[in-house]
Amino acid sequence: xxxxxxxxxxxxxxxxxxxxxxxxxxxxxxxxxxxxxxxxxxxxxxxxxxxxxxxxxxxxxxxxxxxxxxxxxxxxxxxxxxxxxxxxxxxxxxxxxxxxxxxxxxxxxxxxxxxxxxxxxxxxxxxxxxxxxxxxxxxxxxxxxxxxxxxxxxxxxxxxxxxxxxxxxxxxxxxxxxxxxxxxxxxxxxxxxxxxxxxxxxxxxxxxxxxxxxxxxxxx
Amino acid sequence: xxxxxxxxxxxxxxxxxxxxxxxxxxxxxxxxxxxxxxxxxxxxxxxxxxxxxxxxxxxxxxxxxxxxxxxxxxxxxxxxxxxxxxxxxxxxxxxxxxxxxxxxxxxxxxxxxxxxxxxxxxxxxxxxxxxxxxxxxxxxxxxxxxxxxxxxxxxxxxxxxxxxxxxxxxxxxxxxxxxxxxxxxxxxxxxxxxxxx
Numbered sequence: 261x262x263x264x265x266x267x268x269x270x271x272x273x274x275x276x277x278x279x280x281x282x283x284x285x286x287x288x289x290x291x292x293x294x295x296x297x298x299x300x301x302x303x304x305x306x307x308x309x310x311x312x313x314x315x316x317x318x319x320x321x322x323x324x325x326x327x328x329x330x331x332x333x334x335x336x337x338x339x340x341x342x343x344x345x346x347x348x349x350x351x352x353x354x355x356x357x358x359x360x361x362x363x364x365x366x367x368x369x370x371x372x373x374x375x376x377x378x379x380x381x382x383x384x385x386x387x388x389x390x391x392x393x394x395x396x397x398x399x400x401x402x403x404x405x406x407x408x409x410x411x412x413x414x415x416x417x418x419x420x421x422x423x424x425x426x427x428x429x430x431x432x433x434x435x436x437x438x439x440x441x442x443x444x445x446x447x448x449x450x451x452x453x454x455x456x457x458x459x460x461x462x463x464x465x466x467x468x469x470x471x472x473x474x475x476x477x478x479x480x
Numbered sequence: 481x482x483x484x485x486x487x488x489x490x491x492x493x494x495x496x497x498x499x500x501x502x503x504x505x506x507x508x509x510x511x512x513x514x515x516x517x518x519x520x521x522x523x524x525x526x527x528x529x530x531x532x533x534x535x536x537x538x539x540x541x542x543x544x545x546x547x548x549x550x551x552x553x554x555x556x557x558x559x560x561x562x563x564x565x566x567x568x569x570x571x572x573x574x575x576x577x578x579x580x581x582x583x584x585x586x587x588x589x590x591x592x593x594x595x596x597x598x599x600x601x602x603x604x605x606x607x608x609x610x611x612x613x614x615x616x617x618x619x620x621x622x623x624x625x626x627x628x629x630x631x632x633x634x635x636x637x638x639x640x641x642x643x644x645x646x647x648x649x650x651x652x653x654x655x656x657x658x659x660x661x662x663x664x665x666x667x668x669x670x671x672x673x674x675x676x677x
Binding site for chain 1: 510511512514516527575576579590591594597629630634
């Protein structure tokens with residue numbers, strides 16, 4: 261009996277089998293990549309705010325400490341956004357007539373909140389706590405980037421679960437020596453960080469990797 | 481349609497349903513019907529979930545601040561003076577006061593350089609007024625504000641306000657101390673010309 265298919269179709273059938281697998285694989289990589297891309301994590305997206313508040317000016321140029329405005333960052337789960345009154349401490353005198361500060365003055369006069377646009381937003385099923393990170397020596401800039409150079413705030417880290425886990429598996433890399441270092445936006449790891457970090461981890465009773473990566477640490 | 485393709489179709493539909501349902505459930509878990517700190521709420525007229533204190537009420541725990549109240553005229557200091565308190569005061573002074581009053585208390589902070597009203601120096605050797613005011617007066621200025629300076633009671637808890645006052649007192653002392661009162665090892669470090677001060 262004559263062959264129905266030419267020999268070359270063997271190649272075509274193998275090729276199409278492989279390319280089907282390849283395409284599915286590519287699709288999978290694409291989907292996983294997309295889920296981690298800034299497109300879906302909102303990383304680096306600059307948000308327009310009701311007032312063009314600049315961390316670059318207030319922190320970088322004027323040297324204000326984070327805690328002047330984010331007062332609860334050392335003591336509670338949330339860092340907090342300052343109330344209008346905090347801005348008025350200076351802007352009742354400084355640039356008291358500037359038009360770009362009118363929303364602040366109006367908010368102060370009328371007792372209506374300014375609606376800042378949220379930049380960082382974890383899903384509600386994740387528990388995060390600032391105070392433990394700050395008090396154990398993880399600095400703001402490790403997670404939030406160089407805030408002192410941001411004219412407008414953006415999210416510098418992906419905030420994916422794998423990002424949290426990456427550090428929870430090995431926090432020694434980022435532990436800083438003193439409280440002052442934690443708020444230092446220009447901190448760089450010293451050369452002997454590997455050794456220092458281990459020592460800080462013991463001194464500060466950092467828990468084991470198993471405990472820090474247990475699901476119920478963050479999903480409770 | 482063969483029975484095989486029918487069951488395949490049914491399986492696909494079931495998968496779709498599970499996926500769609502899964503998405504729906506995930507949405508709800510990520511965005512639960514609860515208020516997070518500072519989130520807006522349509523329930524109240526002013527749109528805040530964070531409720532301001534009602535008139536004539538006291539927040540839980542804040543009654544303890546009464547023990548730290550010292551009248552304006554009194555020079556009492558309500559906490560035990562310890563090195564830890566001074567350290568805490570130094571840190572809090574740097575955060576909350578130094579932007580205007582300067583790291584040395586001379587009134588030349590960074591914000592003043594940018595056009596803020598210049599506050600009086602805490603440590604001026606020629607004007608002893610702020611060195612002589614009672615502790616209660618300083619507490620009143622920080623708690624209730626004074627002139628162009630607004631109140632710091634919302635940003636700085638009462639114990640920290642006292643820690644700051646202790647540190648301001650230490651600044652005033654150190655900026656005006658005669659060389660003869662220094663411990664000998666510190667005095668030896670002074671440049672020779674300064675020892676007369």
